[in-house]
Amino acid sequence: MERVTELTDLVDRVDFGGDYSQSDLVDALNKIGIGPGDVVYTVVNLPALGNAKDCSTEDDTYRCLLGALQETVGESGTILVPTYTFSFCRREIFDVQSTPSINGPWSPSTGFLEYVRQQPDAIRSVDPIHSVAGIGPRAAEILTNLPATCFGEDSVPDRLRRIGAKICTIGLGLHESNFQHHVEEVLGVPFRFKKLFTGQIRNHGVTEKKGWIYNVGILAKNGRLDEHRLEKGAREAGLCLAAPVGRGELLGIDSRKLFDFTSQALTRDPWITAEGPAGDPVELERLRVAAPRHEVDLPPNSSTLELIQAIWKLPRDIVSEGYDAALAALGTQVPMKVHEYPTGTECWSWIIPEKWTCHEAYLESLDGRRLFSYADNPLHVVSYSLPFEGEVSRAELFEHLHVHHKIPDAVPFIFKYYERDWGLCCSKDLRDTLNDERYKVVIRSDFSFGTLKVGEIVAPGKTDECIVLCAHLCHPAMVNDDLAGVVVGIKVMQSLLSRSDLHYTYRFIILPETIGSVAYLSQNEQLIQKMKGGLFLEMLGLDNPHALQRSFAGNTEVDLCLSLALKERDPLGWTGAYRTIIGNDERQFNGPGVRVPMLSLSRVLPPADADWPYREYHSSHDAPEMTSLKSLDDSIQMVLHMVDTIEKNTVPVNRFKGEVFCSRFGMSFEEASNPEAYRALFYVMDLIDGTHSVAQIASKCGISFETTLSIVSELQARGLVEQIFVDKKPGARGTSSWTTS
Numbered sequence: 254m255e256r257v258t259e260l261t262d263l264v265d266r267v268d269f270g271g272d273y274s275q276s277d278l279v280d281a282l283n284k285i286g287i288g289p290g291d292v293v294y295t296v297v298n299l300p301a302l303g304n305a306k307d308c309s310t311e312d313d314t315y316r317c318l319l320g321a322l323q324e325t326v327g328e329s330g331t332i333l334v335p336t337y338t339f340s341f342c343r344r345e346i347f348d349v350q351s352t353p354s355i356n357g358p359w360s361p362s363t364g365f366l367e368y369v370r371q372q373p374d375a376i377r378s379v380d381p382i383h384s385v386a387g388i389g390p391r392a393a394e395i396l397t398n399l400p401a402t403c404f405g406e407d408s409v410p411d412r413l414r415r416i417g418a419k420i421c422t423i424g425l426g427l428h429e430s431n432f433q434h435h436v437e438e439v440l441g442v443p444f445r446f447k448k449l450f451t452g453q454i455r456n457h458g459v460t461e462k463k464g465w466i467y468n469v470g471i472l473a474k475n476g477r478l479d480e481h482r483l484e485k486g487a488r489e490a491g492l493c494l495a496a497p498v499g500r501g502e503l504l505g506i507d508s509r510k511l512f513d514f515t516s517q518a519l520t521r522d523p524w525i526t527a528e529g530p531a532g533d534p535v536e537l538e539r540l541r542v543a544a545p546r547h548e549v550d551l552p553p554n555s556s557t558l559e560l561i562q563a564i565w566k567l568p569r570d571i572v573s574e575g576y577d578a579a580l581a582a583l584g585t586q587v588p589m590k591v592h593e594y595p596t597g598t599e600c601w602s603w604i605i606p607e608k609w610t611c612h613e614a615y616l617e618s619l620d621g622r623r624l625f626s627y628a629d630n631p632l633h634v635v636s637y638s639l640p641f642e643g644e645v646s647r648a649e650l651f652e653h654l655h656v657h658h659k660i661p662d663a664v665p666f667i668f669k670y671y672e673r674d675w676g677l678c679c680s681k682d683l684r685d686t687l688n689d690e691r692y693k694v695v696i697r698s699d700f701s702f703g704t705l706k707v708g709e710i711v712a713p714g715k716t717d718e719c720i721v722l723c724a725h726l727c728h729p730a731m732v733n734d735d736l737a738g739v740v741v742g743i744k745v746m747q748s749l750l751s752r753s754d755l756h757y758t759y760r761f762i763i764l765p766e767t768i769g770s771v772a773y774l775s776q777n778e779q780l781i782q783k784m785k786g787g788l789f790l791e792m793l794g795l796d797n798p799h800a801l802q803r804s805f806a807g808n809t810e811v812d813l814c815l816s817l818a819l820k821e822r823d824p825l826g827w828t829g830a831y832r833t834i835i836g837n838d839e840r841q842f843n844g845p846g847v848r849v850p851m852l853s854l855s856r857v858l859p860p861a862d863a864d865w866p867y868r869e870y871h872s873s874h875d876a877p878e879m880t881s882l883k884s885l886d887d888s889i890q891m892v893l894h895m896v897d898t899i900e901k902n903t904v905p906v907n908r909f910k911g912e913v914f915c916s917r918f919g920m921s922f923e924e925a926s927n928p929e930a931y932r933a934l935f936y937v938m939d940l941i942d943g944t945h946s947v948a949q950i951a952s953k954c955g956i957s958f959e960t961t962l963s964i965v966s967e968l969q970a971r972g973l974v975e976q977i978f979v980d981k982k983p984g985a986r987g988t989s990s991w992t993t994s
């Protein structure tokens with residue numbers, strides 16, 4: 254055996270004897286423009302060069318290449334290589350010190366990458382997807398304190414460009430440097446988008462939860478990397494230099510020149526770095542995924558019941574065909590503008606997620622008995638579940654199988670939009686019957702490039718200062734949370750659209766929860782200043798009294814008006830401070846930097862109730878059967894009354910001084926017919942000084958808005974008072990200070 258090994262070694266030595274030497278490499282590196290002091294980012298495919306002279310082992314070959322690179326750049330130069338792991342894409346922990354580089358076309362000589370990474374003086378970046386390792390005096394400056402982005406601002410490629418590093422490919426095309434992905438992100442090409450990956454990074458034994466942005470390509474084949482055009486152009490322009498070595502060649506280019514050249518090329522043709530042909534990425538992805546389309550048939554002016562019956566069961570996930578179908582159906586009832594925000598769009602600190610499609614999903618026993626299926630109810634699959642197909646143990650299944658904690662025979666609504674995982678849902682009753690050791694899981698889901706849609710319905714008033722009504726539509730196959738709020742909003746808007754006497758403009762926006770508000774507000778910042786206040790609507794088909802949650806500021810005109818209106822129309826209705834009743838999209842409107850006073854109207858139970866917000870919340874039992882049409886109708890009337898209160902909330906200005914001589918003007922109210930007015934007349938008149946609105950006077954006097962208004966009207970009829978519309982001082986939103994106009 255030993256003799257055979259020796260002979261093999263000898264043969265290997267002969268075979269590895271001939272194609273190039275270290276000095277050939279140094280010559281070639283010089284020819285492609287690399288010299289002393291350079292920072293060189295290199296990708297490597299050593300077999301393409303043939304065999305290195307005098308190298309009998311792979312390590313010898315690596316030593317030869319690293320030696321040549323270091324000899325060329327000298328002690329002041331820095332060498333960098335990709336040590337990609339794609340850990341977060343594979344849902345694995347990235348250990349900076351120990352996760353090995355993985356093999357791929359970007360740099361097939363993984364052994365060399367590992368050889369560099371494991372040098373005692375090497376530094377590796379903490380990027381959990383595209384880490385880079387480097388040796389040399391500038392390695393730390395390029396590879397440490399990086400922002401959480403693979404190709405974005407201040408990423409490794411951005412830093413390489415800023416310091417004028419050289420890109421060198423060894424036995425590989427220029428595209429394998431991946432440098433174009435940085436330029437593509439800076440320019441925003443149509444076939445790539447920002448995607449958030451989450452996971453854990455372990456660095457020197459300390460583990461940290463992180464999110465990382467990777468500007469990925471669409472999966473439709475048009476978006477695949479083109480391997481030739483950019484390199485051909487850069488060579489013809491004399492920017493990319495080539496030098497043969499052994500059986501292959503080295504390419505070198507200054508990263509600044511490559512950046513400029515790529516930018517210009519992409520500006521001329523945004524698809525030049527992709528296979529193409531060019532197309533609408535949403536349509537290309539729709540063809541790739543072939544998501545089922547949903548047909549919804551709604552007659553014009555459908556009743557609340559018809560709206561609920563037609564829409565409730567749709568799989569209305571945040572960006573999905575089901576959501577789009579629901580929004581389009583609502584668009585047949587009122588004039589609606591649909592805003593679209595493409596996947597990957599940065600909206601303040603958020604990113605628009607991908608579209609999610611579930612084609613099919615079920616749980617089966619190993620003998621083929623189907624236990625439940627997505628086809629029966631979309632709630633059986635975690636919204637945004639990763640695809641999964643396979644046989645699992647009961648223990649593993651139970652880690653991914655969710656049940657409702659209050660109702661044993663209900664399927665829960667579970668979503669995992671950003672913490673990626675696969676998951677199924679069923680009733681606790683069903684789970685309790687799962688006694689087999691193994692089960693078959695099938696989840697055929699797809700993630701694709703799409704657009705998040707926000708529907709906007711505007712009832713114009715005399716001023717463009719607006720009141721925003723808001724409801725979300727992204728809860729699949731449920732009614733109270735969230736379709737009920739949408740239906741109430743639609744009916745309110747139909748009524749407002751028929752009016753021509755509105756002072757304020759009313760804007761109803763229908764969106765996927767949270768991300769929809771952030772998208773709409775961040776892309777319409779100019780509107781924020783015009784938003785006087787708002788009201789979020791949900792859970793309005795329950796039998797409970799109304800619950801009104803005040804805004805962050807809590808004491809604005811809108812807070813006052815809505816609280817007074819609530820008291821008048823629903824004697825059992827109750828109010829609570831911001832964030833004490835329920836949290837929805839009003840959080841984004843009230844949040845820092847926005848501060849639009851948006852209240853929330855629902856019919857939740859008080860937070861102290863064990864069933865808060867209501868027993869069927871986020872479950873398959875939140876269905877039409879438990880939805881009261883009377884409650885919905887009462888809520889529609891409630892919102893319209895709130896609108897009227899805001900509309901009528903003028904500022905009475907006194908044309909009298911001192912106290913009014915009531916006997917002279919016949920100013921009096923009968924105690925029997927109007928005890929409130931009788932009691933409060935002088936208190937009300939005392940507050941009529943041009944600085945208090947009707948709502949403020951009503952609150953201070955502890956009487957109803959209507960009574961206050963009736964006193965003001967009587968005074969106005971006698972020429973003693975003038976009513977003026979309330980308009981807030983610019984920048985004074987969220988406070989009680991305002992001016993008259």
Ligand SMILES: [Zn+2]
Pocket residue numbers: 728734871
């Ligand atoms: Zn919800």
